[in-house]
Amino acid sequence: MSDTTYSRRRGELETYFDRTAVQAWMRLTSDAPVGRIRATVRAGRDAMRATLLSFLPDDLRGARILDAGCGTGALALEAAARGGTVVATDLSPTLVGLARERAAGLPGAERVTFHVGDMLSADLGDFDHVVAMDSLIHYRADDVARALAAFAPRTSRSIVFTFAPWNPALALMHAAGRLFPRADRAPAVEPVREAVLRRRIAAEPALRGWQPGAGHRISTGFYISQAMELRR
Numbered sequence: 001m002s003d004t005t006y007s008r009r010r011g012e013l014e015t016y017f018d019r020t021a022v023q024a025w026m027r028l029t030s031d032a033p034v035g036r037i038r039a040t041v042r043a044g045r046d047a048m049r050a051t052l053l054s055f056l057p058d059d060l061r062g063a064r065i066l067d068a069g070c071g072t073g074a075l076a077l078e079a080a081a082r083g084g085t086v087v088a089t090d091l092s093p094t095l096v097g098l099a100r101e102r103a104a105g106l107p108g109a110e111r112v113t114f115h116v117g118d119m120l121s122a123d124l125g126d127f128d129h130v131v132a133m134d135s136l137i138h139y140r141a142d143d144v145a146r147a148l149a150a151f152a153p154r155t156s157r158s159i160v161f162t163f164a165p166w167n168p169a170l171a172l173m174h175a176a177g178r179l180f181p182r183a184d185r186a187p188a189v190e191p192v193r194e195a196v197l198r199r200r201i202a203a204e205p206a207l208r209g210w211q212p213g214a215g216h217r218i219s220t221g222f223y224i225s226q227a228m229e230l231r232r
Contacts, residue, residue, distance in 0.1 A: 029072040040221025055160045060084030063128040068119035069135025073099030080108030089115040120150045132161040141192045145200035165226040166191040
């Protein structure tokens with residue numbers, strides 16, 4: 001992906017999740033009461049987290065997992081509870097700090113290392129599995145494929161991730177979002193056609209030998225996301 005494109009979008013995401021909307025995300029990812037719209041997002045995220053975890057082995061003992069875009073750490077903790085060693089990284093220092101607080105004393109927390117930074121950094125090391133839940137939904141198909149290609153050389157077994165699937169409803173919401181005042185906008189979700197994404201993945205040299213596996217779409221009100229699995 002273009003370093004300029006990626007860096008610009010990464011900066012927008014960092015600002016949004018660490019400053020603009022951090023209180024909303026803290027509430028959304030807790031068990032505090034939320035409004036009807038946010039309740040659909042919470043339910044969708046819970047279902048997607050369970051879906052992505054279902055793509056991984058039930059027994060993760062001996063496996064090293066990257067939670068790429070960990071947010072407040074729920075997925076990382078569930079993977080660690082299965083015995084995995086997890087590196088959980090996110091751009092937002094505030095959300096990573098909250099993840100550390102929430103993890104304290106929970107089963108498996110000692111096997112999670114929280115890290116603030118770029119999920120594509122080679123400094124994070126090598127992994128058996130990479131999980132990227134809703135951290136690639138803000139990128140176009142070309143950039144999603146190139147991000148997966150950046151994970152691939154350091155991943156031995158599987159990459160499971162989500163993208164924003166193109167459909168008329170999501171395209172309409174995407175267009176409507178552009179009408180909000182700039183200060184109130186979340187970074188735009190980029191609807192992607194699955195067929196286009198599969199072609200981009202097939203064209204990436206670093207992804208030769210990787211095959212798309214299981215997939216599943218979650219649509220609950222204002223949450224629409226699609227899971228995909230790549231395996232060697």
